[in-house]
Amino acid sequence: MADQLPAALGSLLRAARERLAARGIADPALDSRLIVEHFSGTTRTEAIAEPGQTVDSFALAAIESALRRRVAGEPVHRxxxxxxxxxxxxxxxPETLEPRPDTETLVDAILPFAKATAGRLGECRILDLGTGTGAIALALLNAVPAATATGVDISLDALATAARNAAELGLGGRFKALNSNWFDKVSGRYHVIASNPPYIRGRDIGNLQDEVRDFDPHRALNGGVDGLDPYRVIAAEAERFLEIQGKVAVEIGHTQKNEVTGLFTAAGYSLAGAHRDLGDNDRVLVFERGKP
Incomplete structure (x- = not known):
């Protein structure tokens, strides 16, 4: 049985941090702060200015439950x-990946083109394949007011989550959720086709970090025997849905640059940009149709 958590906010934060640290959690200070602030409805400023303020019993019970889940290995954002x-x-x-900072590299890579397209044409139509939470599409919509986006996913749970996120962010009027296996039910043409597809080799999923292996949906991780199956589909089929002078942007595993580039080159594309993430790993490739 865990020790009873103290009700004073400052002491509560210390106790939560110490419990996570004792169980080997990688960043106990951050995780404990996120948990305590979220479930108590307090802020970091309050913890500093009013460490003696009392946290009610309902919040303490929720914090206790959350700490137990974190100690058991569940990621803090889950x-x-x-x-x-x-x-x-x-x-x-449950059926969405956590959007991670590495994927912001994809938004950074394609955003200037999306803005330029909207400026030139008064619109920019975006197709986000495997949209999950809607992260890529919604980040682009938020930054480009003239843009519209269709988020495609095979998971109804993910699509419901993406649509809810769009609505909560005030972007619902420019976002459409589409249940489709890749391009099967897609129609129309788009200026940007973006995707963070599954790219882990099937046999490697068991070797992933516990927090990924045990809590991320495997369907959103498994890229087939060699991790390249989704890129084969996108390279083969994107042209039918891509506007002239449009671009395709994909996130990749850090060892996949040459293989993915080869697939798109064989399908008639040229590499328009290669981008590294904050860890200096190959992370995003941008393609356009090869010049005739």
Missing amino acids: ILGYREFYGLRLSLS
């Missing part, structure tokens, strides 16, 4: 039910 991405708060659900 416990909170949301994660920040590109300055937006996005709700999570």
Whole structure:
């Protein structure tokens, strides 16, 4: 049985941090603060200015439950039910990946083109394949007021989550959720086709970090035997849905640059940009149709 948590906010934060640290959690100070603030409805400023303020019993029970889940290995943002991405708060659900900072590289890579297209044409139509929480599409919509986006996913749970996120961010009028296996039910043409597809080799999923292996949906991770199956589909089929002078942007595993580039080159594309993430790993490739 865990020790009873203290009710004073400052002491509560210390006790939560010490419990997570004792169980080997990688960043106990951050995780304990996120949990305590979220479930008590307090802020960091309050913890500093009013450390003696009392946290009620209902909040203490919720914090206790959350700490137990964190100690058991569940990622802190799964416990909170949301994660920040590109300055937006996005709700999570069981069939969505947590949007991670590496994927912000994809938004950075394609955003100038999306803005330029909207400026030139008065619109920019975006197709986000495997939309999950809607992270990529919604970040682009938030930054490009003239843009519209269709978020495609095979998971109805993910699509419901993406649509809810769009509505909560005031972007619902420019976002459409589409249940489709890749391009099967897609229609029309788009200036941007973006995707953070599953790219882990099937046999490697068991070797992933516990927090990923045990809590992220495997369907959103498994890229087939060699991790490249989704790129084969996108390279083969995107042209039918891509506007002239449009671009395709994909996130990749850090060892996949040459293989993915080869697939798109064979399908008639040229590499328009290669981008590294904050860890200096190859992370995003941008393609356009090869010049005739």
